[in-house]
Amino acid sequence: MLEALLLAHGPVHKLPYPDVTALELLRDLHMTLGGAGFSFLLHNYSAEEARIAVESDEGTWELLLMRKGDVILVREPPELGGQELKLRVGRGDFAYGSRGFSRALFIRSDLTKLAYRYLKSVWPDVWKHAPRVAEELSKLVHEDYVNFTMEPFHGGEVTLYAFLKDGRRVRLGDLGDGVRVLAVAMLLHELVKPKLLLWDDVEAHMNPSMLLHLAGWLARRVSDGVQVVLSTHSLEAAETIASAAEEVAGGEARIHLLSLRDGVLRARSMSVDEVERYRRAGIDVRVGEGLLL
Amino acid sequence: MKLRPFVVGLSRFVSTTYSFSTRMGLGVVTLRPTADVRDLILVGDGTPDNYVLAILAYHLNGRKVVGIAKHEEMRGLSVLRDVRTYVEAAKRLRTLLLPIDRDEMTLEAIADRARSLVKGAAIKDERAINGGRVREMELCYGGREFRLVLLVNDFELKGARKHTIESHLLHAAKEILGCDLVRNLLKRAMGDPKSAWAMLDKNRQYHVYRHMVERRALVERAFPQHIKALKLLDE
Numbered sequence: 437m438l439e440a441l442l443l444a445h446g447p448v449h450k451l452p453y454p455d456v457t458a459l460e461l462l463r464d465l466h467m468t469l470g471g472a473g474f475s476f477l478l479h480n481y482s483a484e485e486a487r488i489a490v491e492s493d494e495g496t497w498e499l500l501l502m503r504k505g506d507v508i509l510v511r512e513p514p515e516l517g518g519q520e521l522k523l524r525v526g527r528g529d530f531a532y533g534s535r536g537f538s539r540a541l542f543i544r545s546d547l548t549k550l551a552y553r554y555l556k557s558v559w560p561d562v563w564k565h566a567p568r569v570a571e572e573l574s575k576l577v578h579e580d581y582v583n584f585t586m587e588p589f590h591g592g593e594v595t596l597y598a599f600l601k602d603g604r605r606v607r608l609g610d611l612g613d614g615v616r617v618l619a620v621a622m623l624l625h626e627l628v629k630p631k632l633l634l635w636d637d638v639e640a641h642m643n644p645s646m647l648l649h650l651a652g653w654l655a656r657r658v659s660d661g662v663q664v665v666l667s668t669h670s671l672e673a674a675e676t677i678a679s680a681a682e683e684v685a686g687g688e689a690r691i692h693l694l695s696l697r698d699g700v701l702r703a704r705s706m707s708v709d710e711v712e713r714y715r716r717a718g719i720d721v722r723v724g725e726g727l728l729l
Numbered sequence: 730m731k732l733r734p735f736v737v738g739l740s741r742f743v744s745t746t747y748s749f750s751t752r753m754g755l756g757v758v759t760l761r762p763t764a765d766v767r768d769l770i771l772v773g774d775g776t777p778d779n780y781v782l783a784i785l786a787y788h789l790n791g792r793k794v795v796g797i798a799k800h801e802e803m804r805g806l807s808v809l810r811d812v813r814t815y816v817e818a819a820k821r822l823r824t825l826l827l828p829i830d831r832d833e834m835t836l837e838a839i840a841d842r843a844r845s846l847v848k849g850a851a852i853k854d855e856r857a858i859n860g861g862r863v864r865e866m867e868l869c870y871g872g873r874e875f876r877l878v879l880l881v882n883d884f885e886l887k888g889a890r891k892h893t894i895e896s897h898l899l900h901a902a903k904e905i906l907g908c909d910l911v912r913n914l915l916k917r918a919m920g921d922p923k924s925a926w927a928m929l930d931k932n933r934q935y936h937v938y939r940h941m942v943e944r945r946a947l948v949e950r951a952f953p954q955h956i957k958a959l960k961l962l963d964e
């Protein structure tokens with residue numbers, strides 16, 4: 437779902453990862469077990485077409501993907517530039533006209549290293565945001581970070597450090613996974629100011645206090661007008677984050693139960709109260725598709 | 730019959746139900762996602778209710794998948810206060826089966842209390858089976874029609890002053906371990922079948938369960954109303 441949303445907000449728009457567009461990033465993520473190309477975009481690698489429709493405050497549009505022999509045509513709506521992209525089923529490269537930044541920011545814990553490389557490459561644009569993010573992170577750990585710096589380590593390679601109040605530095609890579617993901621996400625957010633924030637498996641590597649802090653940070657993004665869409669397998673995370681968003685931003689957060697069966701994605705939209713009520717009644721919505729959908 | 734737990738994934742209830750089914754070689758608890766479950770059993774007290782249900786499901790055989798859940802806060806008939814949640818949660822819910830202990834109440838008092846607890850729903854029809862130990866109520870709640878099946882644990886056991894699921898288990902135990910032993914247990918437990926069953930060590934409890942798995946006739950004698958109630962889910 438998050439990948440579809442990322443694509444629908446600009447298949448060839450730039451992302452804050454080194455030299456990749458949304459299509460290229462997804463291609464790389466889907467290459468984990470080998471195999472090149474873009475057939476993963478279609479159901480069972482062989483469907484004739486796929487459509488991703490978006491309805492938002494900014495308008496309604498649709499991204500169309502069509503299989504024509506060995507080519508997958510991706511037709512952008514006019515809102516995104518109106519290009520027709522030709523992707524090869526078994527090849528990873530394709531031609532496209534370059535674009536600005538996507539309106540969507542995609543966060544996943546396994547993209548942290550890529551994001552870090554990107555931050556390094558645009559450090560002069562990042563450093564002005566660094567003190568604010570360092571201050572945020574200090575609320576989570578027993579250290580007082582005041583800034584992030586790019587400096588050489590043993591061997592001479594330049595790397596990213598959290599800079600402490602007493603002058604010490606700790607490499608970002610030496611911090612816990614949760615802190616690292618949060619730091620990178622916050623820095624990327626400051627850099628690209630997305631309209632849509634997508635965060636996959638948001639609970640990954642987060643201890644309870646970090647998750648609570650992240651919930652507050654995400655809620656403030658919602659208050660700022662960013663649409664936040666998260667995926668999680670954790671009821672604790674879903675309820676905590678949705679409640680924080682309602683508390684801080686007002687309105688109603690929705691929790692969607694999704695289930696893919698026989699190529700059909702079925703969904704049920706629920707309020708935080710509903711999810712909690714079902715849990716008390718002994719129905720875990722995560723495993724309740726047989727009843728709830 | 731297959732049982733599909735809809736309880737929080739890593740709960741003790743799911744873990745014990747699944748492990749029991751696996752240990753006894755029953756294969757009746759499925760954790761696989763299921764497309765369409767129309768019937769839900771609300772287990773009142775966890776164990777041994779879930780063990781008994783697993784054995785009964787094994788004897789009923791078949792491929793029908795029934796959901797099982799355990800209310801996190803309410804027990805026994807009180808669960809009916811929250812019947813709205815189940816009806817609203819499950820759009821296709823057809824039958825809600827609630828096994829409860831009779832304890833020291835009369836069957837009629839249980840029926841009255843059930844009627845008062847589902848007062849938000851209109852009772853369109855009602856049928857008593859097995860002398861009222863199984864009570865089928867056709868309900869209409871917010872325009873939705875569904876069936877509530879009350880299954881009352883009620884077995885006349887000499888020396889017991891209450892009727893619980895353990896009364897049925899002790900009856901089975903009498904056939905396997907002997908009348909004297911069960912009579913003694915009940916005496917020591919001052920007529921409370923729950924305590925009497927708990928006094929039996931785990932190995933002997935499992936010995937009884939194993940016999941229940943192997944001998945369908947024993948289960949039919951010890952759990953007659955349970956068989957009838959579960960068969961209603963097949964209709």
